[in-house]
Amino acid sequence: MKITDVRALQPIGENSPPDWRTSLGQILVAVDTDCGITGYGVGGGGMAGMHVARTVLRDLLIGRSPEEISQLWNEMYQATLAFGRKGIAVMAISGVDLALWDLRGKAEKLPIVALLGGSPGKSIPTYHTVWDNEGLSSAADHAGYKLHLGKVADPAQQDVMISSIEQARLQIGTDRLLMVDAWMKWDVDTTISISQEIAAYQIEWIEEPLSPDDLAGYAILKEKSAVPIAGGEHEFTSAAFGPLIRQKLHSVLQPDVCWCGGLTELIKIYTMANEAGLRVCPHRGCEIWALHAIAALDLQPLAETGRPWMTWVEGQPEIQKGMIELSERPGFGLTFDEHTLKFLY
Numbered sequence: 001m002k003i004t005d006v007r008a009l010q011p012i013g014e015n016s017p018p019d020w021r022t023s024l025g026q027i028l029v030a031v032d033t034d035c036g037i038t039g040y041g042v043g044g045g046g047m048a049g050m051h052v053a054r055t056v057l058r059d060l061l062i063g064r065s066p067e068e069i070s071q072l073w074n075e076m077y078q079a080t081l082a083f084g085r086k087g088i089a090v091m092a093i094s095g096v097d098l099a100l101w102d103l104r105g106k107a108e109k110l111p112i113v114a115l116l117g118g119s120p121g122k123s124i125p126t127y128h129t130v131w132d133n134e135g136l137s138s139a140a141d142h143a144g145y146k147l148h149l150g151k152v153a154d155p156a157q158q159d160v161m162i163s164s165i166e167q168a169r170l171q172i173g174t175d176r177l178l179m180v181d182a183w184m185k186w187d188v189d190t191t192i193s194i195s196q197e198i199a200a201y202q203i204e205w206i207e208e209p210l211s212p213d214d215l216a217g218y219a220i221l222k223e224k225s226a227v228p229i230a231g232g233e234h235e236f237t238s239a240a241f242g243p244l245i246r247q248k249l250h251s252v253l254q255p256d257v258c259w260c261g262g263l264t265e266l267i268k269i270y271t272m273a274n275e276a277g278l279r280v281c282p283h284r285g286c287e288i289w290a291l292h293a294i295a296a297l298d299l300q301p302l303a304e305t306g307r308p309w310m311t312w313v314e315g316q317p318e319i320q321k322g323m324i325e326l327s328e329r330p331g332f333g334l335t336f337d338e339h340t341l342k343f344l345y
């Protein structure tokens with residue numbers, strides 16, 4: 001089998017937010033082969049990510065065998081090293097990597113979960129992310145909820161945040177998980193202070209309180225936060241997750257498989273974290289791209305609900321009574337009809 005083309009497109013999702021999540025949003029990467037199978041993956045970076053995939057990555061991959069995914073990943077990383085390493089270039093690599101895994105599954109007629117040593121059909125609990133307390137009024141059967149404080153996360157609004165968290169715990173009761181997302185907007189002192197105030201509300205984790213670059217800050221939080229710290233949603237490659245795991249700077253690692261380098265990197269992150277006794281809870285884990293790894297590799301599986309505007313992904317399993325499970329369809333188990341999709345770019 002040889003790769004004949006690498007294509008990248010940005011489909012339009014419904015109610016896609018009017019910010020970078022659209023203008024630099026999720027891209028669909030298709031890898032075509034001479035035996036008629038096309039693998040599909042999703043990466044990020046909008047038109048900039050598409051340009052990386054259509055030029056440097058495409059040039060590298062045409063005529064190559066898609067089977068040696070690790071080798072191709074290393075070559076893609078090397079080819080983008082001068083302008084990549086993190087961010088949009090690695091988001092583009094992620095889409096290609098996932099398409100190569102999809103090809104492998106389709107060629108072997110096996111779901112990705114089986115390639116990773118697991119099996120489909122296992123029910124996985126989910127948690128749902130909400131942007132305000134109103135979002136909790138429709139609380140369904142999820143195992144837990146995460147209150148995203150991105151809109152009020154200024155450290156000066158500490159009292160507002162603490163009362164929202166207290167209210168959230170009252171709304172969902174005591175038998176469900178509650179998490180808090182600070183979206184990189186707090187500082188060390190704010191995090192320590194808030195953690196002490198909210199620890200009584202049984203908070204599973206505080207997510208991304210600091211910039212991903214502030215490893216020194218996270219080292220202080222590891223000792224002084226009264227609530228476990230989660231992070232990694234905006235980190236890239238297993239190489240960068242290495243120090244986070246070795247120094248145990250996060251109790252919960254949250255790679256986004258469509259950004260961090262694809263399934264090839266997510267597998268390495270799982271292996272390192274499992275050996276270190278740390279938890280992995282991939283960003284937006286209900287989306288099919290991470291769900292196969294959660295089903296096969298996760299010792300304490302919990303899948304976050306997906307991006308609601310990814311409506312162009314066909315074949316994504318539904319959440320039923322708060323649980324989600326994989327089908328036996330080969331590859332990632334999705335279908336794309338490129339003729340009926342509408343594209344932003």
Ligand SMILES: [Mg+2]
Binds near residue numbers: 181183207208233
């Ligand atoms: Mg987050």
